[in-house]
Amino acid sequence: MIDFARVQKELQECGKDVEGSGIRVAPKSDATLARLVGTIPGPIGTPYEGGVFQIDITLPDGYPFEPPKMQFSTKVWHPNISSQSGAICLDILKDQWSPALTLKTALLSVQALLSAPEPDDPQDAVVAKQYLKDYQTFISTARYWTETFAKTSSRGIEEKVQKLVEMGFPEAQARTTLESVGGDENLALEKLCSG
Amino acid sequence: MISDSVANASIPSAAYNSKDLGKKKRARTAKLKQCKLDVRREQWLSQGAVKNKCCKEETNGVRTGNKENNRSLGNLEARSRGGENDGLIHHNDSDLESLSSSPTSLNSGVLGGNDSGTNFTGSSSSSSSSTSSGGCCSGSITEEEEEDDGCLDDWEAVADALAANDKQENQCSESPPEREQISETVSACQATNGVSGGNSKPEFTRTEPRSAGNSRAWRPDDAFRPQSLPNLSKQLSLPNSDRQHYGCGGVPWACNNIMVPPSSCPICYEDLDLTDTSFLPCLCGFRLCLFCHKRILDEDGRCPGCRKPYERNAVEREARVPGGSLTFRLARSCSMITSMGLACGFITTWAPSPYKLAFGDEFYPRVITIGIRACPISGPRYGRGDLGRGDLERPEGPSRVGRHGRRCRKRGDSRLWTMKDIGKQLTAGLSNELWLPKAYQDIQVMLVSGRRESHALNDHSREITKPDQVCQG
Structure with missing residues (x-):
């Protein structure tokens, strides 16, 4: 049984310090606290800077005695995060979990992981290989992914529509195109430009 | 406490005495008790090596009847x-x-001279102790069950009382006339109680100076403190890490601890109660409530603070305790098997009451509760009818009336022997001796593990391990 009293308190604590840490945790739905969404800002000075990354959190029954299951829902190019599934390779989310940790501290650790990749213990072999062999390409790819996936998702659809309208596209077309590409501003722009 | 016991015992004993059992008969029974007491005491004294000089002197005094020794003792x-x-x-x-x-x-006796002369100073404490115990002879039996007083929460006071008893008995055994006198004092006191039941005023006025006087246990730094008492200053010299380890809950010598226990458990965010705050299961200083600790022990057993495995002994030993309770037999220097895991539980001694020790089988064995809570403030666990008021003489100390009308010791009274102190001694590896007063050599200590569970202990202790009593903080 999840200790919902603790989860509730954690959410409150986390809500107090959103300005300081930029880390938010919110329940995915009002129905249950077992599924949450965490958001972390990309660490400054990394290719993830400026991005806002969403992490799906699922609390196991044994929480806080068992680690929360965390997984990026925003696509990230990082050696320790699966570029496909968003699975995170982080010890504190596995065997090094401690009940003294909280969702916020776990998310902070994930944020720290973004700034300090561990290519020797990779989750995504392709990214890790690139990181070791061709660091510059890795940096640019990571930055591109951040621009592409971690920035758009943070803006509201209306804002993107407004932006496309300002570029000279008709609003209805911009809206439908945006919806068709899943809210991705750049893809929508490409699509609009191509035809 | 003495004055209390006398004063309070006076009412039931008045009823008791009103049946007019006769003063002589009382004197005789008291004498009989005294003899038994002497025999027993001599048995104890002759057992094993007596550690300190003071005791040796006493022993010699008993065995040889050497008057000089007696005098020096006096x-x-x-x-x-x-x-x-x-x-x-x-x-x-x-x-x-x-x-x-x-x-x-x-009433006419207030200005009376001291007939017993030089012996008097020697016997002052003894006669007074027999006074109070005399009071309890009649009083505690009827009164004990309803009394809520935390009587034995001061472990060292018990020790002091026992030491006082020792001296009393030595003197008794050496000088029969004096013994006579003392036993008569008992009877006189009982008679006094009987009288004061009807006319209680003189009783109270007489006992007031007593309670006001410094008739409490010795301070650890007291120059006149008998050597036979446990050396509490030993704990003072504990290394810092140990002090941190065992926390500061209410024990002054550990209170210069930098670490302040959190008010709530970092795991479950529930408030920590007194037991929890005094519970420090890991050297790293990470505190948590006992519930969470238990849960962690059930699973991976690593401290959430440092991820190092908890002391497994606690678990193993708990596992070895089938009903959650185990009876240890304590020798004089017994290595009691315990650890902090257990140590935050409760010690309940199931032992012959001091009365039984002193007077033989005519007194029913009772459950004695030794310092339980880390914080020596009265809790529901204290003096839950186990050791009745006056069952063992305890020198009067500053006390106040607690929340539930109980008399309890001041918060932070350092002379309480708590589970923590015991656990500290045993688990820090500093010593695997649990100090016990001499008279308690044969005590059986029952360790009750777990907190908010009821344990089927023996009949005598069941009443004090009800879960609701235990979990109130």
Whole structure:
């Protein structure tokens, strides 16, 4: 049984310090606290800077005695995060979990992981290989992914529509195109430009 | 406590005495008890090596009847009790006076001379102790069940009382006339109680100076503190890490601890109660509530703070305790099997009451509860009818009336032997001896593990391990 009293308190604590840490945790739905969404800002000075990354959190029954299951829902190019599934390779989310940790501290650790990749213990072999062999390409790819996936998702659809309208596209077309590409501003722009 | 016991015992004992059992008969039974007491005491004294000089002297005194030893003992006692005597003499005067005169002429005895002369200072404490125990003889039996007083929450006070008893008994065994006197004092006191039941005023006025006087246990730094008492300053010299380890819950010598226990458990965010705050299961200093600790022990057993495995002994030993309780037999220097895991539980001694020890089988064995809570403030666990008021003489200390009308010791009274202290001694590897007063060599200590569970202990202790009593903080 999840200790919902603790989860509730954690959410409150986390809500107090959103300005300081930029880390938010919110329940995915009002129905249950077992599924949450965490958001972390990309660490400054990394290719993830400026991005806002969403992490799906699922609390196991044994929480806080068992680690929360965390997984990026925003696509990230990082050696320790699966570029496909968003699975995170982080010890504190596995065997090094401690009940003294909280969702916020776990998310902070994930944020720290973004700034300090561990290519020797990779989750995504392709990214890790690139990181070791061709660091510059890795940096640019990571930055591109951040621009592409971690920035758009943070803006509201209306804002993107407004932006496309300002570029000279008709609003209805911009809206439908945006919806068709899943809210991705750049893809929508490409699509609009191509035809 | 003494004054309390006398004063409070006076009412039931009045009823008791009103049946008019007869003073002589009482004197005889008291004498009989005293003899038994002497025999037992001698048995104890002859057992094993007596550690300290003081005790040796006493032992010699008992065995050889050497008068010089006796005198030096008397002097020693006079010295060590010096502070008390101011308060006591008056009290004893009247006791002795009431002994020499008839009990009804109690009031006239206040200015009476001290007939016993030089022996008197030596016997002052002893006669007073027998006074109070005399009071309890009649009083505690009827009163004990309803009394809520935290009587034995001061472990060292118990020790002091026992030491005092020792001296009393030594003297008794050496000088029969004096013994006679003392036992008569008992009877006189009982008679006094009987009288004061009807006319309680003189009783109270007599006992007031007593309670006001410094008739409490010795301070650890007291120059006159008998050597036979446990050296509490040993804990003072504990290394810092140990002090941190065992926390600061209410024990002054550990209170210069930098670490302040959190008010709530970092795991479950529930408030920590007194037991929790005094519970420090890991050297890293990470505190948590016992529930969470238990849960962690059930699973991976690593400290959330440092991820190092908890001391597994606690678990193993708990596992070895089938019903959650285990009876240890404590020798004089017994290595009691415990650990902090258990140590935050409760020690309940199931032992012959001091009365049984002193007077033989005519007194029913009772459950004695030794310092339980880390914080010596009265809790529901304290003095839950186990050891009745006056069942064992405890020198009067500053007490106050607690929340539930119980009399309890001041918060932070350092002379409480708590589970933590015991656990500290045993688990820090500093010593695997649990100090016990001499008379408690044969005590059986029952460790009750777990907190908010009820345990089927033996009949005598079941009443004090009800879960609701335990979990109130």
